[in-house]
Amino acid sequence: MSRYFRAEIKENRPVDKSYNILGLKPLKPSREPEPGQFYMIGIGGEYDPLLKRPFSVFRKNSDGFQILYRIKGRGTLLMRDMKEGVVIDVLGPLGNSYPLPDKGQIPLIVAGGIGIASVFSLAEKLSGESYMFYGARNRDELLMLNELKGLAEELFISTDDGSSGRKGTIADVLNDFLTHPSPVTQAKACGYSIYACGPKPMLEAVSRIAIDKGLNGYVSLEENMACGVGACLGCVVKTREGYKRVCKEGPVFPIEEIVW
Amino acid sequence: MSRYFRAEIKENRPVDKSYNILGLKPLKPSREPEPGQFYMIGIGGEYDPLLKRPFSVFRKNSDGFQILYRIKGRGTLLMRDMKEGVVIDVLGPLGNSYPLPDKGQIPLIVAGGIGIASVFSLAEKLSGESYMFYGARNRDELLMLNELKGLAEELFISTDDGSSGRKGTIADVLNDFLTHPSPVTQAKACGYSIYACGPKPMLEAVSRIAIDKGLNGYVSLEENMACGVGACLGCVVKTREGYKRVCKEGPVFPIEEIVW
């Protein structure tokens, strides 16, 4: 089963002003993605844009899989205009995935903004056992709230402007949760395991909290990519053991490894 | 009325395997094109393809105008995929146009292949007075035959493979016509005026015939273009008075001017 395949666009629908869901059906058998893995998606145009774009697997479905993407720059702008039925080049699933929590550990999933795309399928996999923390700039940028409701034991929300949930950062909400755990969680917990995906400052804040509280956990990182398969050394991040490739040793890294 | 405007695609339909008609509706008032003039058509993609493509005005219609184009390289391949409703950049009408025949002169219109796109509206304008010679590689590449029928006094056809009309080149057909004129044309003619558009070898053959027979006439030429407005000096052809710009002094040149 090759990780390089052509896939038909089954859907490409807006879920918000600047977010779309792209549903892809691989035209030949392809590997099952694990939560945290990603795909390199080919965008039309002959040589401009040239490079494929990396996107996390959002959800698997009967056709194949979906990605949830933010319209950000020229690549994703062109992606928005891709029509159903069009066939595109895809590479993946790539990278590692979120390790499951040890037995008895309570998974705490922390998503900032479009980071939700990466952890959504993890929440699905943990089938209701996780506590989820989801922050966004404002109410409009909170995506998939209905779908999320059933997915976690509890869902905490924050927005930068207070238009939904708590006003402030989601790292603050996590910190409060850990500082004042509810009796229920306290009773259940043989510790926590954190899974965070989102903008860098958020990941750094979450990491600091985890280290402070002596919790282990994982962050999913982003870096500009060319190859996606570990060949170009383009996508490195600084770790305690030197530079590591987001596309190969990552995108999921143990919190204590990263040098911010 | 600016010659640089945005236009909506009203139709983009195949008329044959490798030929399409593109109907454009200028979004603001634009100038009326004359037969022989052309437009520079912007093709999507950010910077690749970069340059606009030149196409003759094929027909005017109530929306605006149409072009008839052959799918040739990467630009026209992308054009084929442009959808109705999409808005594109257009520059034109550009260049000069076919001068009308002197009083009493019989216009002989000679088209080779996609050259038909340029002379079609001339035939329309001459409303049935012209004799038309139209050659193509084979039967399939003879376009718009139905529409052409009413347009000319008489329509002569040739194909390289003899699959329709006479087998051979359209220049040969023209030569025969001029060598053995019918009593009707002979009676009418205060001379002929030739209008030719098509591949270079055909234009050269037609020009030789015209010069041989002492007839005046015009050829419409093609050359790679960048600006379309006479600024880059990219599109020159050799004339008796030195290089001239196809986009500005042309595309229509008196036959005797061209140095083949």
Next chain:
Amino acid sequence: MNLSVNIGKLKLKNPVMTASGTFGYGEEYSEFVDLNRLGAVVVKGLSLTPREGNPPPRIIETPAGMLNAIGLQNIGIEVFIKDKLPFLRQFHTPVIANFFGDTVEEYSEAAKRLSDIEDIHGLEMNISCPNKHAGWIIFGTDPKVTFEVVSAVRRATHLPLIVKLSPNVTDIALMAKVAEDAGADAVSMINTITGMSIDIKTRRPRLANMTGGLSGPTIKPIAVRMVYEAYRAVKIPIIGMGGIMKAEDAIEFMLAGATAVAAGTANFVNPTVTIDIIHGIESFMKENSIVDVKELIGALRC
């Protein structure tokens, strides 16, 4: 909000000019662009006597760019003065005459002739031309030859003198410095990069002239780097160009060190691009509370 910049003693109302050879003699684009709005109009390269140029095909498209081999076709200085300059005189926008020669003497003579003419406000010398006296090697690729020809032209003109550098060199900063030392008031960069394309069906070069000059978005990263290198080497202003398609690109060149910019190939893609760039710079300045466009020059943070 101040958009004006100076190129030597030449004051431009804004930093946006046209790149030589891509804007004809101004007239060709005057139906799309109010020439009065431009910082300056730089005309197609002129020589003492008319030049025929290369046979066609002269241009071909490449990924995100184009190759041209016009071969410096031009009507010659005298015809320019008689037939083209009167049109440009109607506008209150500086006219910069781009020119070249086959020998040092031709360069000087051309500069002298152009300097006599009222309403030519500056000279841009194109040194990406072969030197007849030196085996047709490009004037702009040998520092000694560059120094010689620029010095000669400097002596021949009192007009603001811009030296247009060739990018086909190992050390652009050195070439900029040589131009400065020889008396240039400014350098402009980059001219086109030599390239080639072959039709594999016919096995022939796709340009009749074999090689041509690469321009357009494709060369922008190289051009920006060269402006940045030159900026650290010289004190005279730099006019930046090479693939500028929009205001953001123009600002990028200014941050790298350009005092003014020129749009070239972009005119072919969008005939109103120069005006769009001026508007775009204005909007950027408003959004970022920049009162003087000069604040952008070399304002790259490292």
Next chain:
Amino acid sequence: MNLSVNIGKLKLKNPVMTASGTFGYGEEYSEFVDLNRLGAVVVKGLSLTPREGNPPPRIIETPAGMLNAIGLQNIGIEVFIKDKLPFLRQFHTPVIANFFGDTVEEYSEAAKRLSDIEDIHGLEMNISCPNKHAGWIIFGTDPKVTFEVVSAVRRATHLPLIVKLSPNVTDIALMAKVAEDAGADAVSMINTITGMSIDIKTRRPRLANMTGGLSGPTIKPIAVRMVYEAYRAVKIPIIGMGGIMKAEDAIEFMLAGATAVAAGTANFVNPTVTIDIIHGIESFMKENSIVDVKELIGALRC
């Protein structure tokens, strides 16, 4: 139909290789490409000791191309031999080790060390690296320094020696000649062209390293021209690269004078591109009744 070509005494079963730094150590693409099918595998540039490379961001996209500033990160020769070469040994495809150093001595030593190893079939020396002993000026831009370092490496190895030329020079033909005179068995060209890109919002370079190397379709016209210029200057074979995305591009390089070709950036866009190119060359040969691929080398008609 014969597709084989020779690079010095090295026989390749076909002219299609991988460009150093774009194909990792072969392993990374082995799930997409049968390495046995390739003309040769050229691995990521190696140095005597491991290198950390530059901080991220290391790559950004440009129109029809990309800039990279990996900074020659590599695991070092010893780890390569121990951990990566055993994998490559499984295939009957020549392995070419790309390498570099900070000094002439490091270059020689690296060449010596690599030459001791069985199953390294050729060396490609990257001279687009700064010379520690000469103010960090690039080895490959000064003919004298180039001659010195290539001569030294030549003395240090019996393996076929390919010198990878830098395109950031005025006269590529001269540099190719210098490499030939210093004993190179072949030259490969082009390495990336130095470029830069600035984020106008932050006013910072978009690469942490300020400048980077431009690659991809955008540089093809420049690369083809350089191969053509070098072909007329040297007798040793040329390995052509720079923006090769498909068989047509590879053939274009061969017509310009390349004996073999390499795909670089194209691997990122299409991981099976090398195989696609081999197939495409075969089809082209069939359609045009070409029995030996060597007929294409330098077969440009002028």
